[in-house]
Amino acid sequence: MGTIELVATRYRPEQDVQPWEQRYTVPCSEDMSLLDALNYIKDELDPSLSHRWSCRMAICGSCGVMVNGEPKLSCKTFLRDYREAGVVQVRALDNLPVERDLVADISGVVEHIEAVKPWLIRHSTAPVDTAHTQTPEQMARYHAFSQCINCALCYAACPQFGRNPAFLGPAALTLAQRYNLDSRDEGSSERMPWLNAEEGVWSCTFVGYCSEVCPKDVDPASAINRGKVASDINYGVNLFRLLRGKSDA
Amino acid sequence: MRRSHEPISWSLFGAGGMLLAFIGPGLIVSTLLLAWLVQDPQALHATLSSGLQHPLARLAALAVIALPLYHTAHRLYHGLHDLHITGPTWLLGGFFYGGATALSALCALWLFSL
Numbered sequence: 001m002g003t004i005e006l007v008a009t010r011y012r013p014e015q016d017v018q019p020w021e022q023r024y025t026v027p028c029s030e031d032m033s034l035l036d037a038l039n040y041i042k043d044e045l046d047p048s049l050s051h052r053w054s055c056r057m058a059i060c061g062s063c064g065v066m067v068n069g070e071p072k073l074s075c076k077t078f079l080r081d082y083r084e085a086g087v088v089q090v091r092a093l094d095n096l097p098v099e100r101d102l103v104a105d106i107s108g109v110v111e112h113i114e115a116v117k118p119w120l121i122r123h124s125t126a127p128v129d130t131a132h133t134q135t136p137e138q139m140a141r142y143h144a145f146s147q148c149i150n151c152a153l154c155y156a157a158c159p160q161f162g163r164n165p166a167f168l169g170p171a172a173l174t175l176a177q178r179y180n181l182d183s184r185d186e187g188s189s190e191r192m193p194w195l196n197a198e199e200g201v202w203s204c205t206f207v208g209y210c211s212e213v214c215p216k217d218v219d220p221a222s223a224i225n226r227g228k229v230a231s232d233i234n235y236g237v238n239l240f241r242l243l244r245g246k247s248d249a
Numbered sequence: 250m251r252r253s254h255e256p257i258s259w260s261l262f263g264a265g266g267m268l269l270a271f272i273g274p275g276l277i278v279s280t281l282l283l284a285w286l287v288q289d290p291q292a293l294h295a296t297l298s299s300g301l302q303h304p305l306a307r308l309a310a311l312a313v314i315a316l317p318l319y320h321t322a323h324r325l326y327h328g329l330h331d332l333h334i335t336g337p338t339w340l341l342g343g344f345f346y347g348g349a350t351a352l353s354a355l356c357a358l359w360l361f362s363l
Binding site: 159193194196198207231235236 | 252259328
């Protein structure tokens with residue numbers, strides 16, 4: 001087993017005026033993930049290093065960090081892939097405030113996700129003994145978008161969110177689309193104002209980096225651009241409403 | 250939340266992109282390569298010209314020119330934003346979308362005076 005250099009960007013708000021870098025030498029084996037390395041540092045070298053993690057299997061979405069400038073889940077990133085580079089640079093996710101060391105504050109992202117009401121909204125009440133059945137085709141329409149684990153890697157990748165944090169961003173818009181496409185849902189009229197807004201789908205310029213970094217292959221760029229089609233149709237329908245003297249929807 | 254009016258420019262952008270993707274290659278073949286390859290280019294030109302006498306053909310030709318112009322303007326406008334080249338919206342929007350409109354109007358004038 002060899003070793004590899006790991007450079008972590010440290011920031012302790014109570015002590016540090018600005019972020020600084022600390023270099024660690026960690027073991028590097030074939031099966032060692034970056035999360036294993038961070039835990040090694042925490043347990044064996046420096047208990048003061050803060051990083052966030054939980055499941056170790058790309059399900060919880062809490063261990064997102066920038067690895068050599070790319071947003072990645074540390075549990076899904078392996079040291080063996082950085083042997084050639086010789087050094088692994090780790091810092092907190094871009095475009096988000098840093099809470100401490102490698103921990104980004106994703107509360108703004110969570111607020112954006114909550115805003116689009118990412119749950120099934122029903123206006124009609126079905127009989128209790130009947131399930132809301134769905135065909136495989138109906139499920140296929142939204143299934144890929146439902147794989148989002150809210151890890152916020154797409155927000156660290158999105159240049160538009162970096163420039164304007166009011167932009168709802170990839171995950172929130174993908175989840176809005178996920179529920180709007182669900183045959184069991186009746187709440188699209190409550191979500192469309194968010195999609196239609198300047199800070200909704202229309203702030204996206206289809207850079208597409210969100211889809212490249214997504215660890216669950218959700219393809220937010222596709223979801224947002226399908227959201228643009230929905231918003232476009234909504235705009236046209238609303239225009240007809242206005243022309244017929246009805247109120248702005 | 251304020252409703253964005255981006256759907257107007259995005260619709261023109263989308264229509265232009267679709268047109269280019271579907272019939273762009275065919276147009277290049279018919280207007281450039283065929284004229285170069287055929288035995289009698291003047292006869293081909295005459296055929297295309299007589300086709301353009303019908304108002305619907307002129308409208309179609311206008312759509313094929315104007316929509317890709319809006320497509321280009323939209324992409325350049327947002328491309329500048331991505332490259333962090335900023336300026337007043339009225340100036341940049343006026344230049345790109347206004348430019349596409351002016352060129353489309355010129356093209357319409359020319360097509361309908363043939």
